[in-house]
Amino acid sequence: MGQDCGDTCVKLLTGNDLATGDVTWWTGDGWSRHIEDAVDVGDHGEALLAQETAALRVNAAYLIDATATPEGPRPAHIKDRIRALGPTVRPDLTRKPADPNAGSWVI
Amino acid sequence: MYQYDKYDQSIVDARVDEFREQTARRISGALTEDQFKPLRLKNGLYLQLHAYMLRVAIPYGTMSGRQMRMLGHIARKYDRGYGHFTTRQNIQYNWIKLEEAPDILADLATVEMHAIQTSGESIRNLSSDQYAGAAADEVCDPRPWAELIRQATTFHPEFSYLPRKFKIAVTAAEEDRAAIRLHDIGLKLVKNDAGELGFEVYIGGGMGRTPFVAPLIRSFLPADNLFSYCAAALRVWNRWARRDNIHKQRIKILVHDLGTEEFTRQVEAEWQEILPLGTDVPRVELDRIAEYFAPPPFESELSDNVDRSDPDFAVWLDQNVAAHKAPGYAIVNISLKPIGGIPGDVSADQIELIADIAEQHSFDELRATHAQNIVLPHVRKDRLYAIWQVLRDAGLAEPNLDLISDIIACPGLDYCSLANARSIPVAQKIATRFADLGRQRELGELKLKISGCINACGHHHAGHIGILGVDRKGTENYQLLLGGSGAEDASLGSITGPGFSEDGVVDAIEKATNVYMRERAEGERFLDTYRRIGMAPFKEAIYG
Numbered sequence: 001m002g003q004d005c006g007d008t009c010v011k012l013l014t015g016n017d018l019a020t021g022d023v024t025w026w027t028g029d030g031w032s033r034h035i036e037d038a039v040d041v042g043d044h045g046e047a048l049l050a051q052e053t054a055a056l057r058v059n060a061a062y063l064i065d066a067t068a069t070p071e072g073p074r075p076a077h078i079k080d081r082i083r084a085l086g087p088t089v090r091p092d093l094t095r096k097p098a099d100p101n102a103g104s105w106v107i
Numbered sequence: 108m109y110q111y112d113k114y115d116q117s118i119v120d121a122r123v124d125e126f127r128e129q130t131a132r133r134i135s136g137a138l139t140e141d142q143f144k145p146l147r148l149k150n151g152l153y154l155q156l157h158a159y160m161l162r163v164a165i166p167y168g169t170m171s172g173r174q175m176r177m178l179g180h181i182a183r184k185y186d187r188g189y190g191h192f193t194t195r196q197n198i199q200y201n202w203i204k205l206e207e208a209p210d211i212l213a214d215l216a217t218v219e220m221h222a223i224q225t226s227g228e229s230i231r232n233l234s235s236d237q238y239a240g241a242a243a244d245e246v247c248d249p250r251p252w253a254e255l256i257r258q259a260t261t262f263h264p265e266f267s268y269l270p271r272k273f274k275i276a277v278t279a280a281e282e283d284r285a286a287i288r289l290h291d292i293g294l295k296l297v298k299n300d301a302g303e304l305g306f307e308v309y310i311g312g313g314m315g316r317t318p319f320v321a322p323l324i325r326s327f328l329p330a331d332n333l334f335s336y337c338a339a340a341l342r343v344w345n346r347w348a349r350r351d352n353i354h355k356q357r358i359k360i361l362v363h364d365l366g367t368e369e370f371t372r373q374v375e376a377e378w379q380e381i382l383p384l385g386t387d388v389p390r391v392e393l394d395r396i397a398e399y400f401a402p403p404p405f406e407s408e409l410s411d412n413v414d415r416s417d418p419d420f421a422v423w424l425d426q427n428v429a430a431h432k433a434p435g436y437a438i439v440n441i442s443l444k445p446i447g448g449i450p451g452d453v454s455a456d457q458i459e460l461i462a463d464i465a466e467q468h469s470f471d472e473l474r475a476t477h478a479q480n481i482v483l484p485h486v487r488k489d490r491l492y493a494i495w496q497v498l499r500d501a502g503l504a505e506p507n508l509d510l511i512s513d514i515i516a517c518p519g520l521d522y523c524s525l526a527n528a529r530s531i532p533v534a535q536k537i538a539t540r541f542a543d544l545g546r547q548r549e550l551g552e553l554k555l556k557i558s559g560c561i562n563a564c565g566h567h568h569a570g571h572i573g574i575l576g577v578d579r580k581g582t583e584n585y586q587l588l589l590g591g592s593g594a595e596d597a598s599l600g601s602i603t604g605p606g607f608s609e610d611g612v613v614d615a616i617e618k619a620t621n622v623y624m625r626e627r628a629e630g631e632r633f634l635d636t637y638r639r640i641g642m643a644p645f646k647e648a649i650y651g
Binding site: 016018019020021022023053056059060076077078079082083086087088089090093 | 133134136140154156157158159187201202203204205206449520521522524526529531532535581582583
């Protein structure tokens with residue numbers, strides 16, 4: 001799905017931690033649970049995906065489209081925004097349980 | 108209820124050991140994800156949006172207080188303090204760590220539970236009537252037959268690598284509380300004119316992308332031939348199933364493509380081949396199993412009178428308590444649908460409380476329902492008020508059984524990697540819009556079911572009102588269906604027209620209920636009125 005984001009379009013590499021299942025994001029030199037730490041992988045996504053999967057540092061990894069914003073990258077698809085934040089119906093279980101407006105970022 | 112013998116326990120324990128080794132090999136890298144995925148799925152372990160999800164089997168929805176308490180223990184120790192009861196009478200946990208999954212299975216095995224065949228291309232957890240053994244309208248308790256099929260098919264090599272998942276339901280009552288005609292095989296126990304026990308056999312029902320109501324394949328199958336006949340149907344399916352196309356692999360597609368008559372002919376022919384082989388389970392084994400389902404020692408000469416002087420209790424009594432076949436007893440439905448809550452979710456504390464009540468007041472028995480509620484099947488009427496007070500204080504006494512706020516909803520896009528749209532927020536908004544209990548009761552029986560994708564885990568095809576969440580160019584959109592039923596008058600809902608936003612679908616439902624209130628005849632439910640007047644007045648109100 002193409003994005004209408006112009007120069008702010010980025011590609012992120014995401015997956016799950018193998019042992020815990022936690023959602024993780026590629027930071028350039030490792031993996032983070034927080035999408036704010038994610039970096040644009042540009043054209044290196046497929047190579048990174050293969051490298052990190054082979055090294056067992058990530059499971060079920062895939063590349064997504066996102067938009068760069070001052071607050072950090074925002075995935076193009078709602079499914080990935082929910083993955084990044086947590087279930088919208090349980091704010092207490094999200095990555096930002098203290099932020100009452102966190103859910104609006106998803107929608 | 109059924110208790111494991113040494114064989115049951117040994118195979119479950121062996122499976123735990125096997126999965127522990129497989130998990131270790133995956134974490135070490137000895138197995139790739141492609142190699143490991145079918146192994147974890149054979150143990151109910153999925154990888155979902157936020158973590159691994161474990162689906163635990165509750166055979167035909169029946170469990171003891173001890174087993175229920177274990178479900179609470181798992182929620183507290185390994186998850187985030189809650190579990191989610193599903194439309195297959197199972198429970199699933201959303202925040203499981205792979206490295207802890209073998210320990211969870213080991214804990215489950217200590218109370219005769221497991222996660223075997225809760226996913227993958229296998230015969231899934233059998234479902235049944237949540238009122239089994241207590242219902243006033245049943246010819247007998249259907250669960251011994253469900254247990255028999257469970258035992259006969261668990262790890263059965265012929266049924267371990269099926270073309271696709273396979274779902275069986277068994278009931279024995281006039282009222283269909285298990286949606287049998289929306290299963291791959293639906294079995295209804297009946298008695299023939301000679302008083303002999305047998306099954307009406309329905310094959311080829313299902314929801315999902317291509318929904319069908321199962322046709323009647325055999326009007327009377329002698330009860331002793333249950334296994335061989337099911338095996339014949341599975342063999343015919345195994346022979347012809349479209350393994351080349353995932354969307355056409357279910358038996359419903361085969362029944363539809365062959366036609367009911369030809370499919371029936373092939374099953375009957377196959378059955379005649381199997382019958383002489385003597386594969387049916389001996390009656391003595393069924394009798395052994397049935398002993399575990401003997402009625403509990405009901406007390407006699409109990410009063411049927413209940414003090415209704417507390418008006419809130421009286422409403423709950425009328426709405427959530429059903430007739431029991433034993434005088435002085437009742438069936439209690441515990442709603443897991445508080446207004447604005449998450450359908451089917453229950454906290455570890457609530458799980459343990461329900462386990463306590465079951466042990467003290469329901470002969471240590473509980474049932475999970477396909478409508479994502481819990482049933483205490485055998486409760487003395489003179490204890491109802493005390494039980495209601497405890498449930499009320501724990502947020503478990505919403506008096507909304509079968510009303511518009513008793514919504515079935517799949518986890519949807521909040522948790523599920525297959526979903527296209529969120530289901531739970533829609534359910535919460537509808538329940539909140541119709542929160543007024545007087546209004547709900549005025550609307551009467553109205554089964555509302557929501558799925559977040561075409562796979563239909565939320566049974567939207569079978570809702571009097573159904574909602575299907577779809578992805579429209581990256582935005583959630585909701586199609587509205589009217590006229591479905593999963594009961595003995597089974598039918599599939601029809602789409603009203605163009606879809607809606609999240610708020611728009613709530614408005615549309617309110618308009619539909621307004622049409623019903625305006626047009627209904629004496630004694631008609633929403634579904635009855637829809638069937639009588641058709642879609643047109645509803646469409647006009649919704650889109651006009």
